[in-house]
Amino acid sequence: MKQIICLEPGKFERREVNEPLKSSGNVVLKVNRIGICGTDLHAFEGTQPFFTYPRVLGHELACEIAEPLNENSKFKAGHPVTFIPYFPCNSCIACRNGRPNCCTNIQGAGVHIDGGMTEYIQVPEHALIDGEGLTSDELAMVEPMAIGAHAVRITEIRKDEYVLITGAGPIGLGVMAFAKINGARVIAMDVNNERLEFARKYFGVDFTVNALENAKETISRITGGEMVTAVIDATGNKRAIEGALEFLAHGGRITMVGIQRENFSFNHPEFHKRETTLRSSRNATREDFDHVVENIRNGKVNAAALISHRVPFDDLTKVFPTLLNPLTGVIKAIVEL
């Protein structure tokens, strides 16, 4: 079968390898689509922390069952599936407390263990997510959407509250989609007007604000002077993160989905007087994956709208570095097998 492996930073190799031999508890999947994400690019560039090479990248996958677990399995050959691509240890303190998404020893496909830039992959059956009724394009968007759904769930976004979501990339757009599903009044903020327009058109956000144009006054006007009761950051930009507090109402909460490498700081009196709740949001759980699939299936979320670029598997090594450059208008690029 064909496979693309990242041998070292900056170097991909397309190679032929044997198909995986199914081992106990596992199913073999045929990969149909691979979404490309920032993690893949950082791994390729050599800027992803805690990353070892060689590594097969790719964790946003649309698959179908190639070899079922056994003849009694719910999933027969050809059944559409994706899987939760982070494997927790099931014994650490986070796992024991029902937080496998932030397991101390989490193994991410395409990060710590080999991922999906390959024709066939085997995974434990318990990691599967049933993709019945979803197209391959939609299935490949389930994982990035689940990141957003998780952030919305743990922030407990409520009906009619004003929520500011900074960063209208694929992750932020997922946050917006699920904040809308919870009934919030969603304000999208970015520095890229095309992305803001996109958020309005395909993800139904109520208001858009350019971060570079009197953002505080605009948000004050939208919220009748009260500011927003939740900010969810999906920029991974230090300046945006440190600026979140000035848009936040007293009693409000900030959730950081985006990540960056530096320390960040808040003015302590400003943080204190709001009795601010600050938390991060990492990965997603089965509950979030199921919520995403359900809302794609019932037509409430147009996940496939994220896909702006398509690449045949055989061309991937040539075009990969361009696939995350916003100047090309890319939102989400997808590889077709």
Ligand SMILES: NC(=O)c1ccc[n+]([C@@H]2O[C@H](COP(=O)([O-])OP(=O)(O)OC[C@H]3O[C@@H](n4cnc5c(N)ncnc54)[C@H](O)[C@@H]3O)[C@@H](O)[C@H]2O)c1
């Ligand atoms: N929580 C998780 O488990 C998880 C999973 C995947 C990705 N992420 C992180 O989520 C973040 C977003 O990922 P993405 O793929 O959507 O990235 P992206 O780069 O496509 O999108 C980020 C957006 O933020 C905007 N932005 C940058 N600086 C800004 C500023 N100062 N003010 C307003 N907008 C600004 C950019 O214009 C861009 O549209 C990244 O930090 C990524 O590492 C987190």
Ligand SMILES: [Zn+2]
């Ligand atoms: Zn991803």
Ligand SMILES: [Zn+2]
């Ligand atoms: Zn664990």
